[in-house]
Amino acid sequence: MDPFSNRKKFIIILAAAGFLALFGKLFYIQIIDSSYKVSAESNSQRIVTRYPARGLIYDRTGKLIVSNQAAYDVLVNPSQLQSFDTAALCKMLGITVDAARRAIDSAFRFSRYQPSEFVRQISVQEYAVLQEQLYKFPGFFVQPRTLRKYHTSGSSHLLGYVGEVDKSVIKKDPYYRMGDYIGISGIEKAYEEALRGRKGQEVLLVDVHGRVKGSFADGKFDRDAEVGEDLYTTIDLALQEYGEKLMQNMRGSIVAIEPQTGEILALVSSPGYDPALLVGRARAGNYARLAKDTLKPLFNRALMAKYPPGSTFKIMNALIGLKEGVIGTQTEFGCNMGIQIGGMFKRCHSHASPLDLRGAIQNSCNSYFFLTFRNIIENRNYKNSTEAYNAWRRYVMSFGFGKVLGSDLPNELGGFVPAEDYYNRYYGKNRWNAYTIISLGIGQGELGITPLQMANYAAIIANRGYYVIPHSVKEIENKTLERKFRERHFVAIDSSLFNPIIDGMQGAVNGPGTGTALIARLPNIIICGKTGTAQNPHGADHSIFIAFAPRDNPKIALSVYVENGGFGATYAAPVASLIIEKFLTDTITRPWLEQHVLNANLLYYNAPKRKNMVED
Amino acid sequence: MPQRGKIWSKIDWLTAVIYLILLIIGWLNVYAAVYTESHHPLFDISTRYTRQFLFILLALFLAFSAILIEVNFYTFFAYVIYAFGILALAGVLVAGKEINNARSWYSFGWFNIQPSEFAKLAVCFGLAKFYSTFNLKTDTLRTTLIAGALIILPMLLILMQPDTGSAIVFLAFLIPMYREGMPPFILIIGILAGILFFLALILDKLTIILLLAVL
Numbered sequence: 001m002d003p004f005s006n007r008k009k010f011i012i013i014l015a016a017a018g019f020l021a022l023f024g025k026l027f028y029i030q031i032i033d034s035s036y037k038v039s040a041e042s043n044s045q046r047i048v049t050r051y052p053a054r055g056l057i058y059d060r061t062g063k064l065i066v067s068n069q070a071a072y073d074v075l076v077n078p079s080q081l082q083s084f085d086t087a088a089l090c091k092m093l094g095i096t097v098d099a100a101r102r103a104i105d106s107a108f109r110f111s112r113y114q115p116s117e118f119v120r121q122i123s124v125q126e127y128a129v130l131q132e133q134l135y136k137f138p139g140f141f142v143q144p145r146t147l148r149k150y151h152t153s154g155s156s157h158l159l160g161y162v163g164e165v166d167k168s169v170i171k172k173d174p175y176y177r178m179g180d181y182i183g184i185s186g187i188e189k190a191y192e193e194a195l196r197g198r199k200g201q202e203v204l205l206v207d208v209h210g211r212v213k214g215s216f217a218d219g220k221f222d223r224d225a226e227v228g229e230d231l232y233t234t235i236d237l238a239l240q241e242y243g244e245k246l247m248q249n250m251r252g253s254i255v256a257i258e259p260q261t262g263e264i265l266a267l268v269s270s271p272g273y274d275p276a277l278l279v280g281r282a283r284a285g286n287y288a289r290l291a292k293d294t295l296k297p298l299f300n301r302a303l304m305a306k307y308p309p310g311s312t313f314k315i316m317n318a319l320i321g322l323k324e325g326v327i328g329t330q331t332e333f334g335c336n337m338g339i340q341i342g343g344m345f346k347r348c349h350s351h352a353s354p355l356d357l358r359g360a361i362q363n364s365c366n367s368y369f370f371l372t373f374r375n376i377i378e379n380r381n382y383k384n385s386t387e388a389y390n391a392w393r394r395y396v397m398s399f400g401f402g403k404v405l406g407s408d409l410p411n412e413l414g415g416f417v418p419a420e421d422y423y424n425r426y427y428g429k430n431r432w433n434a435y436t437i438i439s440l441g442i443g444q445g446e447l448g449i450t451p452l453q454m455a456n457y458a459a460i461i462a463n464r465g466y467y468v469i470p471h472s473v474k475e476i477e478n479k480t481l482e483r484k485f486r487e488r489h490f491v492a493i494d495s496s497l498f499n500p501i502i503d504g505m506q507g508a509v510n511g512p513g514t515g516t517a518l519i520a521r522l523p524n525i526i527i528c529g530k531t532g533t534a535q536n537p538h539g540a541d542h543s544i545f546i547a548f549a550p551r552d553n554p555k556i557a558l559s560v561y562v563e564n565g566g567f568g569a570t571y572a573a574p575v576a577s578l579i580i581e582k583f584l585t586d587t588i589t590r591p592w593l594e595q596h597v598l599n600a601n602l603l604y605y606n607a608p609k610r611k612n613m614v615e616d
Numbered sequence: 617m618p619q620r621g622k623i624w625s626k627i628d629w630l631t632a633v634i635y636l637i638l639l640i641i642g643w644l645n646v647y648a649a650v651y652t653e654s655h656h657p658l659f660d661i662s663t664r665y666t667r668q669f670l671f672i673l674l675a676l677f678l679a680f681s682a683i684l685i686e687v688n689f690y691t692f693f694a695y696v697i698y699a700f701g702i703l704a705l706a707g708v709l710v711a712g713k714e715i716n717n718a719r720s721w722y723s724f725g726w727f728n729i730q731p732s733e734f735a736k737l738a739v740c741f742g743l744a745k746f747y748s749t750f751n752l753k754t755d756t757l758r759t760t761l762i763a764g765a766l767i768i769l770p771m772l773l774i775l776m777q778p779d780t781g782s783a784i785v786f787l788a789f790l791i792p793m794y795r796e797g798m799p800p801f802i803l804i805i806g807i808l809a810g811i812l813f814f815l816a817l818i819l820d821k822l823t824i825i826l827l828l829a830v831l
Contacts, residue, residue: 004754004797011791 001498004521037335046206049177052197053146055228057187059237060263060474066159069149071280072127074143075115078108081139088136092130093119093610108498112453115474121147121280126510150275152237154244157269157300158409158472161278175199185300187233187472190408194476199230214429229477234263242582246575246594250565250602251295252542253302255455255470256558258580259548262459262468262485264407265556265583267452269301295603303412306448307561310532311516311568312546313443315461315501317376318357320395322497326375329357329500335367342435346370361504364516364531366442374443377434385433386420398492400456400467405482408471416448444497444535454546454559461502461528462548462557465495504549505530509573517545517569519593526551527580531568540564545572549580556583564602571600623683639675643668694745698766700740704731705773712777720777732782735770742766743789747796754797763793 001315017409029036057066090100100118107116118140122130127142134140148162149413163184165176176182182196183189198222203216215222243254247270256265277286285350290298301303309316321327332354333339338347348366353361360368382388397403402417439445449457452470460467471485505528508515516531529547536542543565548557558576565571574593581588647665690697703720708731712719721728743766746752752759767789774783787806794803815824 004795007795011795 011309023336032568043395045575046204047342048202048204050200050202050223050225051145052199052225053227054162054181055191055197055477056230057195058232059240060231060233061236061238062232063237064151065155065235065237066234066275067149067151068146069354070124070127071121071145071147072124072130073117073145074119074122074130074140074142076104076118077113077115077139078104078106079139081349082387084137084139089140092133093122093126095119097339115141121145147262147280148275150279152241152276153276154268154272155235155237155240156186156272156275156278157302158186158233158235158240158264158267159275160184160188160190160410161275161283162188163278163283167433185410187409189410190362191231191473191476194229194347194479195231198226200225200315202253225557227563229479230451231477232326232475233472234258234261234265235267236265236583237585239579239583240266240268243575243579244272246578246597247562249598249600250571251301251563252561252565252572253451254560254575254579255302255451256556256557257455257459257470259459259462259557260468262456262470263474264470264472266558266579267302267409267472269299269303271295271297273297300411300450301561303407303409304450305561306413306415306450307536307542307544308445308447308534309443309449309454309457310534310542310544311364311443312454312457312530312532312544313447314361314364315505315530316396316443316457317369317372317441318361318501318504319493319497320376320392321372322500323375323395323493324376324379324381324391326379327357327372333360333365333368333371335365339367339370341367341370341374342438344435346438357500358504358507361501361530362507362513364508370438370441373438374434377437384430386424386430387439389423390420393419395492399460400453400489401447405453405456406469408473408482408485412452413450415450415453416446418446422446443532451559451561454555454561455545457555458546458548458559460491461498461505461546462554464498464502465493466490502528502551505547509547509577512570517547517573520545520547520573522549522577522581523589525580525584527577529573529576531573533567534561538564540566543570543572544568545576547573547576547580549584554593556580560600562600564605565600571597571602627683639672643672690741691745691748698738698742698745701735701742702770702773703732705735705770707731709773709774709776715802718777718779719778720774720782730782732770732779734779734783735774739767739770739786739789739793743792755799757799760793760798763798 053068056064056068059065083236086097086100090097093100103116103118107118110116130142134142155198161184162181165178165180165182169182170176170178180199183192188195201221202219203221205213205216239256243256243266247254247268248352250270252270253584254266254268256267257263259267273290277283277290314583318327322329334354335348335351336353337350338345346366349363351363355363355365355368357368359365362432376392377385377388379388379391382391396417404412404414406412423437426432428435437445440447456467456470456532459470466488468483468488471481473481475481506526508531509520509527509529511515511518511521517529520527520529527549528551532544532546534544541564543562544558545560545568547556556579558579560572560576560579562571562575574597576590578590578594578597581590635673635789643665650664660774709719711722713723713728714722715721715728721730743763746763746766747754767786771783774786790798790803790806794800812824815827818824819827
């Protein structure tokens with residue numbers, strides 16, 4: 001007989017144990033564990049999103065800048081399709097029969113029972129026509145969405161635009177789903193969380209084919225969408241639009257700030273574009289066209305362009321010189337079409353000589369500020385030139401230069417104020433001195449300043465020594481303004497030292513006698529300003545002007561840059577003067593000056609670089 | 617046909633019925649898995665369930681044929697069948713079609729054949745024939761080693777394809793070997809190795825090392 005016959009029993013026991021384990025697991029999955037039940041249920045409910053309208057955007061006077069318009073996505077549910085008049089539908093929606101066929105094919109591929117997009121964002125007008133005829137096209141239906149509507153043809157860099165979220169955002173923020181809209185730049189991006197509101201939802205019961213069977217749990221889990229919060233910006237839309245009009249034939253920027261509050265009154269980057277171009281179905285095509293434009297209309301010059309400050313920086317050096325005690329208000333330097341300094345002859349333009357500090361600013365004397373800068377860097381109170389330079393740099397940075405100011409607008413750049421290392425690397429440690437970097441005395445050389453920083457600089461002078469971080473939003477519905485936009489930042493210069501400089505700026509615009517910006521003079525308002533000319537390697541110099549007005553209790557401080565515009569007085573000063581007049585009096589009394597600006601031809605034309613150009 | 621009546625009475629009907637039930641369940645599952653809402657004709661060679669149905673018919677036909685063949689045929693040709701199985705496995709390494717980085721299939725136009733499936737049957741024959749050897753002492757190490765070689769040879773060939781999953785299936789032959797007298801410690805080692813394998817999937821390395829140390 002078989003000696004091993006009882007081994008058969010052991011094998012049976014082994015197999016039985018194995019099956020017992022399997023049954024145990026099956027029991028666990030079916031009866032105890034609920035995770036499969038949950039995923040099965042999600043198969044029987046469909047969550048339909050209710051989209052909120054985005055918050056509205058107003059200007060500082062309560063004028064509406066951005067609102068919403070209805071748009072309609074046409075969806076198709078393949079399972080309900082019947083043969084229909086393709087040509088009629090395509091004509092109504094403005095698409096080709098081919099495109100319609102492709103859309104239906106891809107809808108079939110996605111799902112027979114779940115709706116897919118057929119045509120997106122048709123206008124109210126198209127929808128009105130379609131709605132009457134929709135009964136002829138079973139399987140098609142319409143879902144309302146909202147798009148932005150702009151009540152101005154500019155302000156695009158400031159406002160930014162809205163577009164569909166991309167995958168990287170969805171990954172980072174679970175709030176967003178494919179097809180949601182999000183602010184992509186400007187205010188739309190900065191205040192996205194306030195503007196977007198909150199999506200609501202509707203939970204529907206569906207069968208295994210995704211056919212709607214009614215509301216789930218009598219709508220217990222439905223939630224209405226919450227409309228986005230409205231924004232009241234600091235922008236003066238009339239001023240903004242006027243600035244855009246003035247800049248229409250120039251490249252450059254205007255940034256105007258209310259000095260006491262840091263509120264941005266206008267922020268123009270020219271050339272701009274019509275924000276309506278980036279709405280709805282046309283966006284993709286228009287965006288590509290704008291991105292390819294050689295004038296770079298998408299580039300926000302006001303926040304991102306870095307220019308040397310030119311002669312406007314003489315004010316900075318005057319303040320530092322006074323603070324360090326290396327010049328006084330009565331200090332006079334002689335200048336005879338230039339001076340001999342550090343073995344070089346540095347040229348200047350024709351003006352009276354000698355000049356005191358006020359006169360030097362009024363006439364923008366190069367020699368005066370070369371010497372002032374030399375005195376700052378060769379100051380015996382410091383161990384060496386490098387130490388003195390570092391002290392100088394600290395003063396400069398306290399004005400918000402060389403770092404991001406931290407405004408509420410995205411993509412703001414910090415500019416460049418070289419650190420000690422920069423020169424050490426270039427010349428070698430202790431192998432440079434005041435004469436090596438003397439061009440900083442008149443704001444040329446390695447400095448990179450953005451127009452926003454420049455306007456903030458004008459605001460600091462207007463405030464006699466402090467600034468509030470520039471910002472573009474005054475009030476958000478139901479929310480107080482961030483604290484950082486209410487704080488005053490004091491610069492490292494005593495406020496008493498500003499008045500002699502302001503005297504010089506008043507003189508530059510109003511005289512008596514000669515001044516670099518007499519063209520900007522207004523009869524009844526004292527404008528204080530300083531011209532500048534930024535040398536640049538790409539052609540004619542950039543025309544710069546910073547100013548504030550009125551002299552006492554200033555209401556507006558601004559910077560104007562006109563690329564390749566020549567001297568500061570040529571274009572930038574007239575633009576600034578017109579902006580100030582428009583803002584303070586709401587009238588233009590000098591049509592000839594306005595014409596001069598409007599007739600500029602600087603958008604495409606770039607005059608060749610002038611040789612032996614002298615700072616104004 | 618003297619044994620005509622005997623054939624049907626000798627069939628293990630329970631196993632046969634279980635086999636048929638499994639066939640039907642399997643076929644229904646294939647049908648459900650590829651079902652789409654849109655209507656498809658029941659008989660369409662392009663659908664998986666139709667092809668599965670054809671294979672079922674073919675399998676039943678082969679099963680009947682197998683039953684009808686004289687028993688001595690199997691006894692006589694057992695080692696020959698085993699040899700064919702091994703040859704097929706060796707051949708697929710040379711002439712097989714590479715699918716998913718493994719040479720496991722012979723390609724014959726519209727259908728493919730995986731020789732490791734036939735090798736399972738071949739090993740059954742080989743092993744059965746070997747254990748039926750007259751006067752074989754089944755509980756010796758020598759017998760176990762020879763029987764083991766019969767299993768390990770196809771396993772090695774399949775591992776060369778490489779198709780580890782199919783190779784591991786051959787370890788199931790340890791169970792009939794145990795039944796026929798293989799020393800039990802081999803089976804116990806095998807079971808322990810299996811347990812360790814599953815623990816390795818669930819626990820981390822350190823825990824397992826500690827557990828082994830404690831044991």
